[in-house]
Amino acid sequence: MTALRSVVLGCGSYLPQRILTNAELAARIDTSDEWIVQRTGIRQRHIAAEGEFTSHLAVNAARAALAHAGVDAQSIDLIVLATSTPDNTFPATAVAVQNELGIHHGAAFDLQAVCSGFIFALATADNFLRCGAYKRALVIGAETFSRILDWSDRGTCVLFGDGAGAVVLEAQPQPGSSLDRGLLTTHLRSDGRHKSKLYVDGGPGSTRTVGYLRMEGREVFKHAVGMITDVIYDAFKATGTSAADIDWFVPHQANKRIIDASAHKLHIAPEKVVLTVDLHGNTSAASIPLALAVAVKDGRIRKGDLVLLEAMGGGFTWGSALLRW
Structure with a gap:
């Protein structure tokens, strides 16, 4: 099939x-x-x-x-x-x-x-x-x-x-298996109860201004690792794969401590983690494709590799994607 x-x-x-x-x-x-x-x-x-x-x-x-x-x-x-x-x-x-x-x-x-x-x-x-x-x-x-x-x-x-x-x-x-090329599974979540922890204090429908980004850093950090790993476990369950099968982990580049803690909890080796946060900072929605482009260009990510993506952002929103390159 x-x-x-x-x-x-x-x-x-x-x-x-x-x-x-x-x-x-x-x-x-x-x-x-x-x-x-x-x-x-x-x-x-x-x-x-x-x-x-x-x-x-x-x-x-x-x-x-x-x-x-x-x-x-x-x-x-x-x-x-x-x-x-x-x-x-x-x-x-x-x-x-x-x-x-x-x-x-x-x-x-x-x-x-x-x-x-x-x-x-x-x-x-x-x-x-x-x-x-x-x-x-x-x-x-x-x-x-x-x-x-x-x-x-x-x-x-x-x-x-x-x-x-x-x-x-x-x-x-x-063919229809976890060995297929392409996106194998995606998992999305959101929870509006956490809005005040990371938001912009303006908008056309409220203040008629753009506003500035506001964040409760400790609160974001506290929730990040648990939320991220939950949707990754969902991806593993949906595809019958595990952390051992992952060739490359390309996380949202927000904070190296969050990335390290997530990889450690998932038992993903540090050498499989693509890191660009040092050079790019947090580029929000751009961070994962920027990191992908770096790892493809330098030859790390190759055709057939199993690549795990994850991110968390204001809202809160969070999600994972598992794909074979």
Whole structure:
């Protein structure tokens, strides 16, 4: 019995040229490189230039993914863009990307699940592809979090950066087992009781302003590992796999301590964990595809590898995806 799977044809990424180091931040606010690295693992982050929008980052990542996949933009009939920092309240930033790529057919829309956005976008595109509604999709995570940071708040401004990553997915028939290429399973969760722990204090429907990111760091850390590992166990159960089968663990790049604790709880060896948080900071919905692009480019992730993805973000939202490259 065959199954239709969403197979990754290629991936790509884009980072703004401007790099903001911990030392530069320490010159502005009461912090230090040692404090930031010890608590988060972050050493630098990229910051979008004046006039450089989320759509610009997304378009560059999309073009890189299309080139890596070796497919033409006109073959794309679905774009799902995960972002919490759209260019405008509306229309969706995805339609700006669609237009810039010269695509005038199919559908394009934004998806908002904060740092879990890329996992939610993957799951959404996967369902559209597997049901036959579309054949080939661009799934993008793109953020300009530097625009919603309070740069006087050392508890948040040191954590985030800007960037974009993308993958090209294609519906392909596969044998129908855990050895199939493509997305094998996705698991999504949310719980609005935790809103006050990580949110932005503004919006068009409430304050008519953009607002700033606010976070209760200790509370987020306290919940993160348990929530993350729960949806990963769900992925293992759904596919009959285990941590021992995983070739690469590509987590949301929020905090090295959370990543290390999650890998330890799951019994995933440190050498199987893809880490980019030191160079990128937390790029929210862009962090997983950015990390994927790094590990594919340097040759770690190869065709046939079993790759585990996970993320947690404001809301709270959290989710996992298990795919064979």
